[in-house]
Structure formats: C-alpha cells, structure tokens
Amino acid sequence: MKARTRFAPSPTGELHIGGIRTAIFSWLLAKHTGGEFYIRLEDTDQERYVPGSARRILQSFDWLGIQLDGGPDHAELAAMKTNEDYPEALADGSYHGVPKPFVQSQRLAFYKERSEWLIANGYAYRSNETSEELDAMRKEAEAKKQNFRFHEHMRLRTDIKPDEPHVVRMRILPPNGQTVLNDALKGKVVFENANVDDAILLKSDGFPTYHLAVVVDDHMQGVTHVLRGDDWLPSAPKHVLLYQYFGWDQPVWAHTPNVNGNDGRKLSKRHGAQTIWEFRDQGYLPEAMINFLAMLGWAPGNGDEQNVFTIDELIAKFSLDGVGISPAVFEYNKLDWLNGVHIRRLPAEDLAKRLEPFLAQAGVVVDTPEKHEKLLRMIPLITERIKKLNEAAPFVDFVFSDIVTPPQEQLIGPKMELHLSLHALKESRRVLDELPNFDDAAAMEEAMRKLGDDLALKPTQLFTIIRNAVTGKSVTPPLFGTMAVMGKATTLERIDRAIAQLSGR
C-alpha cells in the first residue's frame, strides 16, 4: 500500500531538530512504499507568523536532499501575509494528485464549510465568551482546585446569531463515553470523553484552530499516515472524534516520542545546536544528519545490526515497526562518528567542493585551478582525519599560504642535539633536491628512510624535524604526500629557512 505522508510545520520560526526527525520518519515511510511526502504550512495563527520562516523551512528540506512531492509554490508563498521569496522553483504543480493549496490560510473556505456542517448536524455549536470571561472561569476553577474544561453548559450566551462575532466549539459526544485512539506505536489509548473539552474549532477571526484544520486537510489531501510528536497525544481524541463525526476513515496514527537533550529534558538552546543550519555550519553532512536522525528512535530490527546507512538503504529498510516508543537522547558522539564515516565515503571532488566554503571561512583561499588541484590531491590525505568539514583547515592551510619559520626548539628532533638536527636537515635537503621526481611520494619516503638509516636516526626523529620545518606543525597529514603536493620549490625553501634558523642566522 502506498503511503502518503506530510510534514505540517507552522511558519513561526526555525525548524527544530526533533521536528526534522519526525519529518524524516514520514518521508522514509512514504518513499518506502513508493508513495508521496509533502509539506503543508499551518499558518492559522496570524499573530505568530514569522516572515521568511516558510522559505527557511523549505530550504531545510532542500539542504537535506529530501525531495518533496508537494508543497507551497511561488504563488502560494507570495499570497501569504508577508511576501515570501523562494527563488528556486519548488515544484512545477504536478503534485502527484495531492490537492492544492498547501498553505492553510488559503484554505479558509474549506474549514468554514466543514464547521457549518458540524453545527448543522449537532456536532458543534457557536459560543462567544470573551477571553476575560474565560480567564475568570479558569481562576474560579483553580481556586476550587478543580480542572477547567469548557463544556457547553458553561456558555454565557446561547442566542448567538451566525453574523455576530463568535467561535465554533466542538461537542464531545457521547458526553460520558470513551474515545479510543488506535496508535501504531502506542497501541490502544483510551480517553474518557469527560476529560476532553469542547475545543474551539473555528476562531472568531474566521481562521480554524489546528484541530479542525489538520483533520480537514489530511482527509482532503489523502494522507494515509499521520506521524507527529508525542506532545499531540493528549489532543488526539478530538481528532478521532472529528473523523467519526465526518464519517471519514481515520489515517494510521503514529505519535513519535520526543527527542531529548542529555539531561533527559526536551531539547532546547542550552543543549547546543537547535536548527539544521547550525549543524550545517559546523560541518555536518546532510547524509550524516539523516542517517543519525533516522537512527534516533528507529532501528532496522530483526537482528539487523547495521548502523551506517545510505539514504537508499534507509528507504529500503524503514518501517513503522522499527520505530521505538521511548524518548531518545540526542548525543553528539555518534553523530560525529557517523559524519566521519560519511565524509570518508565521499568522492574526492565532492568533498573538495563541500570543503571550500569552510576553508574560505578559515582564511584558506582556494581560488585558482592550480590551488584546486592541490586541494584535490590533499583530500585522500585528510579524509580519514576529519570528522567535520570545519576541521580540515589546519591540515591544509600551510599548503596554500606561507608559514612562520618555527623556533629552534621545534626544529630539534626528539632526544637529539641541535647540531645533529641541523646536520639531518642539511642532508635531507640534499636528498630531496636530488630526487628525480618530487611528485613520487613513495620514492621520496624510500630515500628519506635510507637517509635516516645512514644517519642512525629513527624515522620519528628525522621525520619530526622535517615535518616541523616544512609545515610549521607537529600534527599533519602524511608527510611525504603532503610535500609532494606542496612541490619542490616550496619544500626546499622552507627547509632552507629552517636551516638558517637552527644555524642561528
């Protein structure tokens, strides 16, 4: 059975990493079945709307490499309260049959129509308490240590005409019955109707609340599986009831556990990165983010112990059965490791391309074909040394810009005297200069090892001196490959400067 799923954020700010995980689950489920995944913007709260956030939400999916089968297009975004600019054409309108529009503020007529239907059929009623009146009722209940739940009998005025300001509230029927949610993850969850309040469905400004809008849209747009955060569980009976009132088949419900920080609490700013952009800026790969997030609360199961997945593998193996029911803690250790794994899987040209912005930010300029070529040659030498893209710069910066000649103490080999180090440096220069082909790192290594033998030096001793002389650092990618990339002229020039430094000149 083909699944059609959606992710329905409200454009009130940045997407939270936990929300993105839910979106990834939904997307994987849809793609696993050959179905569709789309985005719907739930902008029914005019107050909380943040201009620009719709565009950022769409761009998040773009960065992650998640292809949408539907979502607000140019015209829909343009029609939002504040003009949204999304230059990249999101889709061409061929939405696999998912009916437009994908922005709730442009679907108002549907909600109005359904709400009138509910009233006409006895499932909803008009009500017009002011917020002050409601507050007073709440305070009173609190003073009596009672729960406040709005029910029809509490109405202050009952003779409300359709043309005067009012809200529409749902009736909970039968009042003393039970409503059962069949959740694919949690199983049967039973709610006493007495504990469900008469939620507002249509606000006095004519906009729907979430409860009405989500049910109407999911039905009209043919959503088969509703995946959403655990925090929606308490209001799920309202939605179940609405489906029953309308006589519609319910979707498969799946309330996913939340993602917590390492203190077991809901992820928030003090836990570090929040938005996908922060991860991107720290040098995490979208491939790794998807892999990691998918495994946060999901595992292939059946004894399958795979940890590293390509996107295609995730799509092939994902199913709701593998989704857990207890909250997961977001930890960076495994993410970092996974990111390193995915970096090592990248072809050199691809990694170089992704590295360039990070190098530029660190002041390493790769702006000519020659420099690009050098970077490409450095890639195999650094790929297994970095876990994040922002860690590459220290491994290559000395290739692209000059170094400060190291102080004497750095040019003296371990357990060696100054004069012996100086001699080793001079001999190294001679050997390197005599090399027939400076590009041949293997031959270079062979020659240098022989020199070490001749001088009765351990490789560590000799190579440490050269490493410091040539790179100015004690930690670098493999020495000879690096020198080959730097080239003969640069290498010998730096050794000359080191010789001068050690000679005290």
Added chain:
RNA sequence: GCCCUCAUCGUCUAGUGGACUAGGACGCGGCCCUUUCAAGGCCAAAACACGGGUUCGAAUCCCGUUGAGGGCACCA
C-alpha cells in the same frame, strides 16, 4: 491539581515466554599497526528501575511502586 505516555550498558538500540552466561554501534580503557595525528584490526569494562504476581520457565505478560517526560489557550 487532572489527563496521557515512557522505563535494557554513559548514549542510540537488538530482544515480542525457553536459542540470554542479554547481542550490535558510539564513547571510554588496553593492545596491535604506525613518521605525527587519524583511520583500521583485536580485546576488555559496562544494562534488563524496584516489588509483587501469572507460568515448568520472564528483559519479554499482568498489577502496583518509584522515577522521568508530555499535555491541560480564540498556539501549533
């Protein structure tokens, strides 16, 4: 206060009544490899929250306790 959910190594998890002396991964420790740093290989330490049941047998089923999380808006 009321309602709901959850509970296996530090973390992500496998496990659906016997194959569990509880498996894998990350991290941590050790060893090997080694020109530095990594990567890689090998080894080790590390968990069924607690208490009652049910059963010949329970990490797995039931009840309770404790702990944690979430929800109780003209917000989603």
